[in-house]
Amino acid sequence: METGLGSDPPTFDKNRVLDVKPLRCISPISSFPPFGSQVSHPAPPQPPPNPTGFSQFSQFYQPFFNPSIPQYPVHTPAKPDLPKKNPKTPSSTTNEQGNSTNSSIPIIDSTGASNGGKQRSTSITRPTKRVKISEEVRLSSQEGDSVSVGNVLMKFDALRRRLAQVEGEINKRPDLTAGSIMMAKGLRTNMRKRVGVVNGIEVGDIFYFRIELCLVGLHAQSMAGIDYMVLKFDQGEEPVALSVVSSGGYEDDVGDGNVLIYSGQGGKDEGDQKLERGNLALEKSLHRASEVRVIRGVKDVANPTGKVYMYDGLYKIQKSWTEKTKTGAGVFKFKMVRMPGQPEAFTIWKSIQSWREDINSRPGLILQDITAGAEKVPVPLVNEIDIGDGRPAPFLYHTGLKYLKPVNPLIGCQCQGGKCLPSSNCSCILANGGDPPYANGILAIQKSLIHECGPSCSCYPNCKNQVSQNGPKVRLEVFMTKNKGWGLCSWDPIRAGTFICEYAGEVIDKDDRGGAHVDDDYIFNATHLGDYSNEWNYVPELIGEEKPVDLNEAFKPALPMMISAKKMGNVARFMNHGCSPNVFWQLVLRGQNKDSFPHIMFYAFKHIPPMTELTYDYVESGRMKQCFCGSANCRSFFG
Ligand SMILES: [Zn+2]
Ligand SMILES: [Zn+2]
Numbered sequence: 177m178e179t180g181l182g183s184d185p186p187t188f189d190k191n192r193v194l195d196v197k198p199l200r201c202i203s204p205i206s207s208f209p210p211f212g213s214q215v216s217h218p219a220p221p222q223p224p225p226n227p228t229g230f231s232q233f234s235q236f237y238q239p240f241f242n243p244s245i246p247q248y249p250v251h252t253p254a255k256p257d258l259p260k261k262n263p264k265t266p267s268s269t270t271n272e273q274g275n276s277t278n279s280s281i282p283i284i285d286s287t288g289a290s291n292g293g294k295q296r297s298t299s300i301t302r303p304t305k306r307v308k309i310s311e312e313v314r315l316s317s318q319e320g321d322s323v324s325v326g327n328v329l330m331k332f333d334a335l336r337r338r339l340a341q342v343e344g345e346i347n348k349r350p351d352l353t354a355g356s357i358m359m360a361k362g363l364r365t366n367m368r369k370r371v372g373v374v375n376g377i378e379v380g381d382i383f384y385f386r387i388e389l390c391l392v393g394l395h396a397q398s399m400a401g402i403d404y405m406v407l408k409f410d411q412g413e414e415p416v417a418l419s420v421v422s423s424g425g426y427e428d429d430v431g432d433g434n435v436l437i438y439s440g441q442g443g444k445d446e447g448d449q450k451l452e453r454g455n456l457a458l459e460k461s462l463h464r465a466s467e468v469r470v471i472r473g474v475k476d477v478a479n480p481t482g483k484v485y486m487y488d489g490l491y492k493i494q495k496s497w498t499e500k501t502k503t504g505a506g507v508f509k510f511k512m513v514r515m516p517g518q519p520e521a522f523t524i525w526k527s528i529q530s531w532r533e534d535i536n537s538r539p540g541l542i543l544q545d546i547t548a549g550a551e552k553v554p555v556p557l558v559n560e561i562d563i564g565d566g567r568p569a570p571f572l573y574h575t576g577l578k579y580l581k582p583v584n585p586l587i588g589c590q591c592q593g594g595k596c597l598p599s600s601n602c603s604c605i606l607a608n609g610g611d612p613p614y615a616n617g618i619l620a621i622q623k624s625l626i627h628e629c630g631p632s633c634s635c636y637p638n639c640k641n642q643v644s645q646n647g648p649k650v651r652l653e654v655f656m657t658k659n660k661g662w663g664l665c666s667w668d669p670i671r672a673g674t675f676i677c678e679y680a681g682e683v684i685d686k687d688d689r690g691g692a693h694v695d696d697d698y699i700f701n702a703t704h705l706g707d708y709s710n711e712w713n714y715v716p717e718l719i720g721e722e723k724p725v726d727l728n729e730a731f732k733p734a735l736p737m738m739i740s741a742k743k744m745g746n747v748a749r750f751m752n753h754g755c756s757p758n759v760f761w762q763l764v765l766r767g768q769n770k771d772s773f774p775h776i777m778f779y780a781f782k783h784i785p786p787m788t789e790l791t792y793d794y795v796e797s798g799r800m801k802q803c804f805c806g807s808a809n810c811r812s813f814f815g
């Protein structure tokens with residue numbers, strides 16, 4: 177791409193402007209001016225007010241799935257044919273913004289035209305036997321809501337994690353496999369294509385796979401950058417753009433984060449882009465002043481080759497023009513401007529980027545690192561609410577547990593060389609039921625107890641099965657909330673299953689201390705083992721599995737699990753209660769011996785956008801408090 181794109185016409189390199197002609201009304205494609213000309217055309221006078229951009233189309237909606245057309249043929253994940261490339265690295269033949277020539281899931285647009293994929297198979301390699309899916313997991317809804325969106329995303333990710341856990345060595349694209357299964361089973365929502373807002377999806381929501389956007393109806397193309405549908409108007413049928421996914425290249429990002437210069441699709445090796453399909457739809461949306469959803473691809477800080485897709489809300493196309501790339505191919509350019517009045521999303525990411533470069537630019541910064549170097553990743557203390565230098569009551573920052581009584585020793589595995597895998601008969605892996613608890617560092621399945629490898633294992637410390645032992649890796653921040661005192665959030669986006677932090681503090685013996693700690697606001701009470709549920713885990717029937725046996729299901733901690741972080745503790749002591757939490761806790765033992773003392777480890781329940789408060793359900797902490805979590809499911813009181 178050429179540099180200096182995205183500026184307004186007055187700043188264009190005039191040498192490149194050969195011809196300027198407005199393109200008011202889309203004439204037959206053949207009459208479009210030749211590439212090499214810079215055709216710039218501002219938006220025409222606005223049509224009569226149409227605040228949603230939706231009502232004028234509403235009677236013409238088109239089902240996302242046309243039953244007569246076999247859409248989204250199921251990708252058959254035949255293992256030898258799996259792409260060997262990194263799952264999140266776009267290949268040289270695949271461009272986020274449109275070239276989908278090698279798509280393994282053929283792209284079908286709303287008119288039913290395929291991108292050339294011949295695959296029409298509806299069979300998948302698994303499950304081999306026909307399985308009955310309970311009503312509870314059947315979604316296939318035309319109209320979604322936040323519950324169905326959350327449900328679909330959770331089921332998809334649980335399935336993907338399970339596939340990564342058991343097939344990680346051979347299946348490099350468990351996301352494609354999981355996506356195909358979800359599609360084939362109709363486990364998706366918002367299936368009706370629509371212009372504008374998609375039910376149950378908030379501005380700022382994040383996704384880690386393109387297929388997630390399809391499953392929730394935000395962007396139905398699994399690879400193409402532009403999604404559109406054909407609508408009937410008085411003058412006949414016309415394509416209208418619904419959403420675009422930006423690749424996150426720097427040429428897209430201009431100004432303050434509220435403008436996107438979007439390149440049309442096609443071209444590259446095939447010469448000039450054509451004013452058809454998605455490109456034509458964007459052009460038509462410009463002239464209709466129709467809203468277009470924008471999903472921005474941004475670099476994943478936790479994975480340098482990966483991307484996070486953030487829903488940045490509704491934009492309108494302000495103008496379009498054509499340009500020549502360095503290789504001489506003509507491309508369409510569309511200047512898209514974010515509609516006002518929407519919650520911040522991409523602009524927050526831009527702010528965070530500047531804080532990373534200079535932490536003193538963080539407004540309200542009180543301390544650069546509340547851990548004073550105790551954690552590997554610094555944790556700033558920020559107060560943007562109260563004026564002044566208000567700080568939390570003094571406490572000793574401590575990264576782990578302090579035992580007041582001797583703890584039974586742990587037993588380790590005898591694996592050499594850090595290869596603790598099911599195939600190596602690792603006793604720690606076997607204690608987990610035979611599968612490693614983590615897939616690529618992400619917790620795969622929630623269980624009553626997880627065994628990591630620890631200091632008593634021969635593999636220590638060179639083993640991947642010790643994800644939660646070296647402190648938080650996400651960039652956390654302790655901040656002043658509006659009405660709950662101090663809280664915890666993250667600068668980084670957090671993927672579901674990511675380890676966040678431990679609940680550090682003093683291990684209290686409830687029986688010995690009696691009621692001495694009744695007014696302790698920093699007690700963690702895990703005696704009820706209440707946070708273990710199957711909700712977060714995958715549906716075994718979807719991949720032809722029986723329900724896995726949890727070897728530790730009957731696990732009861734040997735000691736009363738009470739931890740106080742009043743006098744000493746880590747960042748977890750600032751995490752507030754939420755009735756619809758985005759974080760859960762999990763018991764983790766660093767080795768084997770159920771008579772020893774497990775750790776309380778926090779993991780992300782779902783994908784969490786940056787600067788979202790992290791909360792978990794306090795359940796029966798013994799400290800009944802009025803709840804200000806603000807969620808729709810708020811129980812008013814917690815503890
Ligand atoms: Zn081992
Ligand atoms: Zn190990």
Ligand SMILES: [Zn+2]
Nearest residue numbers: 589604629633
């Ligand atoms: Zn081990």
